[in-house]
Amino acid sequence: MTSARQVLPAVRPIVWTIAGSDSGGGAGIQADLATMSDLDTHACSVISAVTAQSSVTVSLVEAVSAQMLSSQLNTLVTDLPPDAIKIGLLADQRQIALLALWLRDQQDIWLKAGVKVPVILDPVMVATCGDALANGGALDFTPFKGLLTLITPNVSELEVLAGHCLDDVGACITAAKKLADVLATSVLAKGGDRGPSWCQHQANDLLVCRDVNGISAKHQWQSFWLSSIREASGNNHGTGCTLSSAIAAVMAHGFVLNDAVVVAKAYVSAGLRGSYQPGKGAGCLARTAWPRELSLFPYIKQVTQQDPLPAALINNALSRTGKLKGFKKIDEALGLYPVVADVALLEMLLKAGAKTLQLRIKDTKEQALKEQSLEQQIIQAIALGRDYQARVFINDHWQLAIKHQAYGVHLGQEDLIESNLKQLDDADIALGLSSHSYFEILLAKQHNPSYIAFGHIFPTTTKVMPSKPQGLAKLARYVSLMKGELPIVAIGGIDASRLASVKATGVDDIAVVRAVTESDDPAAAFKALAQAWLEES
Numbered sequence: 078m079t080s081a082r083q084v085l086p087a088v089r090p091i092v093w094t095i096a097g098s099d100s101g102g103g104a105g106i107q108a109d110l111a112t113m114s115d116l117d118t119h120a121c122s123v124i125s126a127v128t129a130q131s132s133v134t135v136s137l138v139e140a141v142s143a144q145m146l147s148s149q150l151n152t153l154v155t156d157l158p159p160d161a162i163k164i165g166l167l168a169d170q171r172q173i174a175l176l177a178l179w180l181r182d183q184q185d186i187w188l189k190a191g192v193k194v195p196v197i198l199d200p201v202m203v204a205t206c207g208d209a210l211a212n213g214g215a216l217d218f219t220p221f222k223g224l225l226t227l228i229t230p231n232v233s234e235l236e237v238l239a240g241h242c243l244d245d246v247g248a249c250i251t252a253a254k255k256l257a258d259v260l261a262t263s264v265l266a267k268g269g270d271r272g273p274s275w276c277q278h279q280a281n282d283l284l285v286c287r288d289v290n291g292i293s294a295k296h297q298w299q300s301f302w303l304s305s306i307r308e309a310s311g312n313n314h315g316t317g318c319t320l321s322s323a324i325a326a327v328m329a330h331g332f333v334l335n336d337a338v339v340v341a342k343a344y345v346s347a348g349l350r351g352s353y354q355p356g357k358g359a360g361c362l363a364r365t366a367w368p369r370e371l372s373l374f375p376y377i378k379q380v381t382q383q384d385p386l387p388a389a390l391i392n393n394a395l396s397r398t399g400k401l402k403g404f405k406k407i408d409e410a411l412g413l414y415p416v417v418a419d420v421a422l423l424e425m426l427l428k429a430g431a432k433t434l435q436l437r438i439k440d441t442k443e444q445a446l447k448e449q450s451l452e453q454q455i456i457q458a459i460a461l462g463r464d465y466q467a468r469v470f471i472n473d474h475w476q477l478a479i480k481h482q483a484y485g486v487h488l489g490q491e492d493l494i495e496s497n498l499k500q501l502d503d504a505d506i507a508l509g510l511s512s513h514s515y516f517e518i519l520l521a522k523q524h525n526p527s528y529i530a531f532g533h534i535f536p537t538t539t540k541v542m543p544s545k546p547q548g549l550a551k552l553a554r555y556v557s558l559m560k561g562e563l564p565i566v567a568i569g570g571i572d573a574s575r576l577a578s579v580k581a582t583g584v585d586d587i588a589v590v591r592a593v594t595e596s597d598d599p600a601a602a603f604k605a606l607a608q609a610w611l612e613e614s
């Protein structure tokens with residue numbers, strides 16, 4: 078199997094950290110560079126301040142001059158332009174003003190060139206040992222309004238930014254949403270530093286999505302709790318720096334914000350597990366490369382008015398099972414999985430030997446004008462599946478699938494919100510779920526489906542997608558996370574010319590529309606592709 082590293086582009090994306098030096102090596106620029114490099118990016122540094130710091134004390138903070146700050150920015154930008162920027166410690170209000178002005182001008186230039194550079198701000202004010210880092214403690218970050226992709230305050234920092242104490246979860250949600258509006262940015266409010274009201278054995282972070290590029294419309298402007306079992310480590314110096322640097326690094330690889338946040342959270346959990354204590358104070362995180370272990374990733378729960386609290390995780394296994402018993406297991410390989418829009422073609426492919434198929438009827442109005450109603454076609458497809466002992470999945474129409482006892486149903490993330498998974502589970506119907514990111518893979522996995530589809534890998538004309546094509550490097554990363562958990566299917570733009578490169582990622586199965594349906598001889602196209610997929614090593 079090809080590793081993600083083997084299909085990574087040869088050139089590392091460039092990430093800048095604009096932050097302070099921590100002479101103790103656990104946080105600040107030092108933590109940022111280590112993180113960014115560990116996550117396969119090239120890291121550049123713009124130093125805002127030099128701190129004389131150990132793991133127990135901060136004895137001196139000296140801001141660099143305005144000239145030095147601008148000079149670093151301007152020197153880098155022509156030769157090493159960033160794919161993402163992380164901003165950490167800014168020593169005083171003048172530095173905030175200077176950087177905001179520089180970013181505003183630069184973003185205009187980038188925008189004209191069609192480039193959007195993600196900017197992640199970690200509003201550092203106090204070191205882990207409790208000593209103030211920024212001049213005067215509280216800083217005003219409003220000059221950054223409209224310039225940020227994400228701000229990542231911990232609860233103490235959110236309290237400073239909100240100007241009052243946040244005693245409970247509700248107050249925290251309100252403050253995070255308000256900050257999102259004030260700065261026109263998404264917010265990650267980190268609960269890692271909070272005790273009882275945040276649940277002591279869990280690290281609950283709140284992600285408020287605001288105008289996020291490339292995610293499902295149903296996740297836009299929504300808030301999510303991201304919960305992990307708390308790693309019992311006092312070695313948490315530099316945790317915030319590591320998290321924000323990791324978010325910037327993952328975004329520099331072209332992942333959407335929500336993905337960067339869950340990968341970075343997993344990276345921090347792994348770092349805490351392997352943390353160490355070089356001095357007498359809080360130690361620092363291990364650098365453990367791109368996370369590939371599912372148990373490191375957070376449990377995601379959408380915040381709703383009826384249920385605003387984070388999920389209560391007893392342990393990862395229980396939380397991941399939830400209320401559903403888990404959908405039907407598919408023991409055989411799905412193989413080449415054609416997705417078709419009519420029953421005649423479905424029957425033709427069954428005759429040609431297809432064992433997994435999907436009936437995907439999207440235009441129900443047009444269908445109603447045809448001789449057969451949607452329901453009749455679904456009844457027929459289910460019956461044909463039984464006759465040929467094949468796994469026929471019904472796309473979208475889950476009530477009809479239950480009514481006529483289909484083998485399986487395929488649903489997208491958007492469909493999930495409107496459908497009743499409990500009824501499907503009770504009816505013992507197999508469930509396939511779509512995903513287009515790490516975030517959606519985690520959401521899908523939480524339902525214990527029968528398979529997960531990753532898409533769209535290559536450009537497709539079959540449907541309009543809100544996300545960009547994933548490409549092979551991302552597919553390989555998803556596969557390395559999910560391999561062996563359940564069958565994983567790649568979909569989108571796959572044809573004979575791409576079989577070898579897709580197979581090399583280690584994905585289990587492939588689903589295709591046009592490669593079969595647009596052929597002059599769909600049965601022959603199916604047979605040839607299925608054979609080629611089987612033979613590809």
Ligand SMILES: Cc1ncc(COP(=O)(O)OP(=O)(O)O)c(N)n1
Nearest residue numbers: 472473487488489490511530568588
């Ligand atoms: C195997 C497979 N993967 C993905 C999809 C897409 O499902 P969904 O996101 O619900 O989009 P629509 O197909 O409903 O447009 C699929 N159908 N099959």
Ligand SMILES: Cc1nc(C(=O)O)sc1CCOP(=O)(O)O
Nearest residue numbers: 532533537539569570589590591
């Ligand atoms: C139906 C569908 N779902 C996708 C997803 O990514 O969820 S991509 C897709 C279309 C795949 O068609 P083709 O093989 O013709 O490119």
Ligand SMILES: [Mg+2]
Nearest residue numbers: 473488489492
């Ligand atoms: Mg759908």
